[in-house]
Amino acid sequence: MPAAEANLLVSRLSPPPIPSVFAWAREYNGSKGPLVDLSQAVPGYPAHPEMLRLLGEKAALPSMTGYGPIEGEGVLREAYSRQMSSIYGASVAPANIHITAGCNQAFMAAAIALAGAGDTVALTNPFYFNQETTLSMLGIRRVLVDCDAENGFLPDVVSAEKALAGGAKVLAIVTPNNPTGAIYPPALLQELFMLCRAHGAWLIVDETYRDFLPEDYGAPHPLLAIPGWEDTLILLYSFSKSFCIPGHRLGAITAGTGVIAEIIKVMDNMQICAPRSAQLAVAEAMPILADWRAGNRVEITRRADALRAVMAELPGWEIGALGAYFAFIRHPFEGLSSSAVAERLAKETGVVCLPGSYFGEGQELYLRLAFANADAVSIGRLLERLG
Numbered sequence: 237m238p239a240a241e242a243n244l245l246v247s248r249l250s251p252p253p254i255p256s257v258f259a260w261a262r263e264y265n266g267s268k269g270p271l272v273d274l275s276q277a278v279p280g281y282p283a284h285p286e287m288l289r290l291l292g293e294k295a296a297l298p299s300m301t302g303y304g305p306i307e308g309e310g311v312l313r314e315a316y317s318r319q320m321s322s323i324y325g326a327s328v329a330p331a332n333i334h335i336t337a338g339c340n341q342a343f344m345a346a347a348i349a350l351a352g353a354g355d356t357v358a359l360t361n362p363f364y365f366n367q368e369t370t371l372s373m374l375g376i377r378r379v380l381v382d383c384d385a386e387n388g389f390l391p392d393v394v395s396a397e398k399a400l401a402g403g404a405k406v407l408a409i410v411t412p413n414n415p416t417g418a419i420y421p422p423a424l425l426q427e428l429f430m431l432c433r434a435h436g437a438w439l440i441v442d443e444t445y446r447d448f449l450p451e452d453y454g455a456p457h458p459l460l461a462i463p464g465w466e467d468t469l470i471l472l473y474s475f476s477k478s479f480c481i482p483g484h485r486l487g488a489i490t491a492g493t494g495v496i497a498e499i500i501k502v503m504d505n506m507q508i509c510a511p512r513s514a515q516l517a518v519a520e521a522m523p524i525l526a527d528w529r530a531g532n533r534v535e536i537t538r539r540a541d542a543l544r545a546v547m548a549e550l551p552g553w554e555i556g557a558l559g560a561y562f563a564f565i566r567h568p569f570e571g572l573s574s575s576a577v578a579e580r581l582a583k584e585t586g587v588v589c590l591p592g593s594y595f596g597e598g599q600e601l602y603l604r605l606a607f608a609n610a611d612a613v614s615i616g617r618l619l620e621r622l623g
């Protein structure tokens with residue numbers, strides 16, 4: 237009798253990467269001092285007390301124990317649409333917003349709504365691994381767009397056009413980028429948008445780390461001001477980073493109403509609705525915590541500067557790109573795989589980071605450092621441990 241088998245599209249995938257690097261860290265004996273955890277993209281400081289108060293208050297409401305609107309609570313959709321309109325200087329309506337249980341779910345819901353098994357989606361190389369594995373388990377092909385290390389890991393427009401001309405239905409990008417930290421300039425984003433429009437393809441822009449752009453950066457891009465943007469553009473976002481609530485799983489999609497209608501179908505089968513009490517809490521916290529969130533942006537910039545200073549003093553180590561939450565660092569150990577280097581660092585020096593190979597092809601010379609997860613003092617310890 238043949239044995240029952242799991243879905244090959246899932247079973248062929250590697251286990252989740254974060255637990256694997258934590259397994260290496262558990263073998264660190266503490267000889268170099270405290271663990272320096274640069275592995276996962278989580279805020280390295282706690283949520284504001286007012287945020288915690290609101291979460292508890294809203295969770296205690298009896299009305300929050302039932303199902304909510306599939307597309308999200310009206311109060312959060314309205315608050316977020318106002319924020320988007322303010323950031324981008326464009327008119328974004330609540331009808332253009334769909335609330336999800338985190339940005340990973342936002343990507344999965346959008347991918348299902350736009351592409352089917354056998355279709356092709358273009359990702360950058362390196363890519364955010366959860367987006368790549370999502371496509372793989374859905375049977376959606378992926379083609380890679382080159383990102384030139386010599387150009388700060390920005391996407392190559394010629395490579396993107398080749399992918400779209402070859403039949404990719406979607407181009408998905410992340411900016412500020414995970415894993416590299418590269419910030420895609422507005423002009424480049426507009427060029428990629430126009431390419432997608434010319435080829436009748438969708439452009440998904442994951443803006444999870446948008447709130448940590450430099451203070452004087454201005455609007456991240458002009459895309460929402462382009463007439464007819466709804467026929468090409470889908471923006472993804474996470475409330476986890478700027479509000480320090482990753483465990484409450486809250487994200488958002490900004491898109492045309494036609495796409496939102498398709499995503500509603502997906503979400504009704506996936507989760508029905510995002511966590512309700514957190515939606516009410518975040519909607520109320522947005523104006524209250526505006527100054528606190530701005531202060532966190534300054535703190536993340538301080539941590540980025542600390543990492544730049546350390547790397548400038550480490551012979552053989554080189555910053556490939558750095559921004560928002562991440563740095564993509566070229567290590568000096570020629571002949572060793574990025575996994576071997578990351579494992580050695582975790583076990584022998586107590587520095588936990590992710591191998592470049594987790595993020596795509598040809599990334600063996602790089603490590604991803606999630607520096608937002610550590611304060612400047614902890615980052616300073618890298619000077620001794622990597623030297």
